[in-house]
Amino acid sequence: MGIILALIPALAWGSIGLVSGKLGGNAYQQTLGMTFGALVFGIGTWLVAQPVMDTKVWLLGILSGLFWSLGQSQQFQAMKYMGVSMTVPMSTGMQLVANTLAGALLFSEWKTGSTVGLGLLALFFLILGSTLTSRKEKSDQVSGENSVGKGIRTLLISTAGYAGYTIVFKAGNLDALATVLPQSIGMVIGASLFSIGKNALSKETVKNTLTGLLWGTGNVFMLLATSSVGLAIAFSMSQMGIVISTFGSIFLLGEKKTKKEMRYVTWGSIFVILGGIVLGIMK
Numbered sequence: 228m229g230i231i232l233a234l235i236p237a238l239a240w241g242s243i244g245l246v247s248g249k250l251g252g253n254a255y256q257q258t259l260g261m262t263f264g265a266l267v268f269g270i271g272t273w274l275v276a277q278p279v280m281d282t283k284v285w286l287l288g289i290l291s292g293l294f295w296s297l298g299q300s301q302q303f304q305a306m307k308y309m310g311v312s313m314t315v316p317m318s319t320g321m322q323l324v325a326n327t328l329a330g331a332l333l334f335s336e337w338k339t340g341s342t343v344g345l346g347l348l349a350l351f352f353l354i355l356g357s358t359l360t361s362r363k364e365k366s367d368q369v370s371g372e373n374s375v376g377k378g379i380r381t382l383l384i385s386t387a388g389y390a391g392y393t394i395v396f397k398a399g400n401l402d403a404l405a406t407v408l409p410q411s412i413g414m415v416i417g418a419s420l421f422s423i424g425k426n427a428l429s430k431e432t433v434k435n436t437l438t439g440l441l442w443g444t445g446n447v448f449m450l451l452a453t454s455s456v457g458l459a460i461a462f463s464m465s466q467m468g469i470v471i472s473t474f475g476s477i478f479l480l481g482e483k484k485t486k487k488e489m490r491y492v493t494w495g496s497i498f499v500i501l502g503g504i505v506l507g508i509m510k
Contacts, residue, residue, distance in 0.1 A: 233452035233464035234503075239445030241468020244311040245475040247303065247438050252431030254303035255422035260432040262296065262414040264439015265446070269411030272447065278405035287399040288406045291392050292413020298388030299414075300421050301381050308378035311476035312484070313361045316495065318382050318389075319469045320357030323350065325390040330458035334397060345505055352502035353463060359495030360473050364485055396450060397458045403450030411443070460506045467503045470496045 247257045273280075305314045327350050331337040337346045396406060419427075445465070452461035473492055476482045484492060 241471030260435025268443025288409025289413035294391030296417025301385035356498030
């Protein structure tokens with residue numbers, strides 16, 4: 228059941244870049260609109276589940292949401308520099324390294340030699356797949372060198388934010404359903420601070436509340452999966468949405484790929500799926 232829970236975020240989160248790309252707006256409008264949608268989802272979850280929420284849940288939940296807003300705003304910014312089909316795989320690889328190693332090293336989720344071996348193999352497959360899907364031909368790399376450099380620097384900041392979002396939840400041993408509302412409040416606060424002076428309130432902001440509902444769905448199942456199978460496995464499997472983001476950005480958003488780049492994307496996606504299968508075997 229835990230593995231199934233971890234696959235739902237892959238579907239929901241893998242669609243976010245595609246939906247936001249269709250809805251439009253700058254990175255700050257997309258992030259702020261997304262947090263409004265997440266807040267609506269958080270309120271709905273609280274009304275239905277009525278979880279017990281103490282001071283610890285509120286403080287750590289809001290902190291986790293603040294970290295997330297940093298990660299998401301910078302990822303949207305990187306999409307402007309490099310496109311969805313390049314940003315998402317690279318972001319995925321960076322997040323996998325940060326969160327999988329955090330789960331294994333900080334929280335001791337890999338306890339036996341065989342688990343460590345399988346975990347490292349899965350991590351290798353996932354990072355290799357992420358690298359291949361973002362690979363470009365040399366002619367493209369030269370023409371887009373400045374944008375790619377800015378995108379990578381932006382993704383480093385994004386990765387730090389995303390890592391903080393999941394690590395705070397895991398370290399606090401928080402209840403998944405109780406965390407959703409405080410986390411969404413932290414997201415709105417963070418996104419509002421980051422968007423000051425960025426023309427963040429517009430019709431595009433309102434449209435992007437839809438991405439917040441998608442994110443909220445993925446987030447609930449991600450937190451449930453983390454409690455069930457651990458951070459290393461849950462987060463890694465949730466990132467299999469890279470396949471949806473990459474192919475969707477090519478066929479739905481019209482991002483251009485050469486024949487060689489399409490081969491890279493295909494093989495990269497296969498390795499990502501293999502990584503998810505290995506993680507399933509681990510559990």
